[in-house]
Amino acid sequence: MVDSCLVAKLGRYAALSEHDKQLLVALERDEREYKKDEVVTQSGHRINELYVLKSGWLTSYSLLDDGRRQLLRLFYPGDIVDLAEIALVRARHDVKCLTPAVLCPFPKSGLEPLFAQSPRLTALLFSMTVRENSTLLDRIRAVGRFSAYERVCYLLLEIGYRLNAIDDAKEDGGFRLPLTQSDIADLLGLTNVYVSKTMSRIEQDGLIRRDGNRVRILDHARMVELCDFNGEPLIDTSWFPVL
């Protein structure tokens, strides 16, 4: 029970009552393992289930007829996949595993008791959605107005922060990137070739060091400066309904 991903993640933002915790734990009753590259959800299908991501990384993406691909989101442990699609009749994107993963499926209706019984959890889920929204806006800015160099720095910082936050795979400032350069390119609106050239340049400039698919950020301050990075937005819990 204590090892609930949701309780762990949401608890960091606001205190939860026992009842709240039980509501969350109920969402992680089932469990299913997925292999790397396995598809979780397909565009166009009806959404009947949501998933709590217990371990591993997922991504949602959109494919065009001619093969162009845009990665839209990265999901980390503790995230609800696709909470942000719950309100829609049909999925608009594909979701697949970047690494082997464990997901806890639950029916869409599983959220209803939560909305009905806990205004506080509701506010929290709402806030998480909003925070994600803010992250998307940051990426629009990056893709729309940043150079390739800035974009890659930005992504590395974003992922670094996120991993810090869930202190997974962290170790003296370095982390493992389970993304290929093609993935990075498709996240940032670039090509794999240019991502390669750009990362080499960033490394030569002494901002990062790479070893295999581990990345260490060497000059955090300069990178933050370079892409006007603000860190994760702070959640305001002051307006939340009381426990």
Added chain:
Amino acid sequence: MVDSCLVAKLGRYAALSEHDKQLLVALERDEREYKKDEVVTQSGHRINELYVLKSGWLTSYSLLDDGRRQLLRLFYPGDIVDLAEIALVRARHDVKCLTPAVLCPFPKSGLEPLFAQSPRLTALLFSMTVRENSTLLDRIRAVGRFSAYERVCYLLLEIGYRLNAIDDAKEDGGFRLPLTQSDIADLLGLTNVYVSKTMSRIEQDGLIRRDGNRVRILDHARMVELCDFNGEPLIDTSWFPVL
């Protein structure tokens, strides 16, 4: 009371009880007029108030030190500005008026009775946030993977649909665009010069006709095809708490 923007907009998605309507109307008690280009909210400031947009268009945007600008969202009548920032301590973007506008300010805490008393309205607000989220993902895809030609078509369709939805300023398929070409460029990650050239090309190809800042879409089917446009995502209300 019947002329509540929120009731009008939200009522299109789900039936509202009288009580729900009253909760919404309460948010539009005050009213303030803004001039074109007037700033509503500034990046970095604490967010104490939200606004119901009663008339006019707003945009939120982000500025970089060197003058680069990225427009992030467009707000139309009936939208809550910035609902999606309520969860954050500080605003991360500026918001200003694209046209003269009327806003109804209300304190952040004004949403509390709504969350506490109406699970149904809560679900609806949540869904609207999610839908907006989906729109943002579409724009990431457009900015990341579309050519300038596709991007402009995409934006025109999106705005056209949105205006249809609120049937404002509509007239035999044409609508007034209160955006300069620089605005369009900053929405789509282009330059004003190239937007001009691209729009001319789109017009020459017979997809649109322009007259001043009115735009008429001539070949809707081809434009939809061209940028894989899906229309507005459908909201699923089936999981909503009952009235």
Added chain:
DNA sequence: CGAATGCTTGAAGCTTATCAAAGCTGGTGG
């Protein structure tokens, strides 16, 4: 009527894409 703002058009340049080939790496089977 003049000033300001926005739109258009052309020329030149730069960032990034595309194409192609070779090097590397990690996983698999013998």
Added chain:
DNA sequence: CCACCAGCTTTGATAAGCTTCAAGCATTCG
């Protein structure tokens, strides 16, 4: 444990799409 293979990364050459700069034109507004 080694050899192989598939997928990823690197590197170089070339090309395309978009930007930048600049000047002239159109429209709106005081």
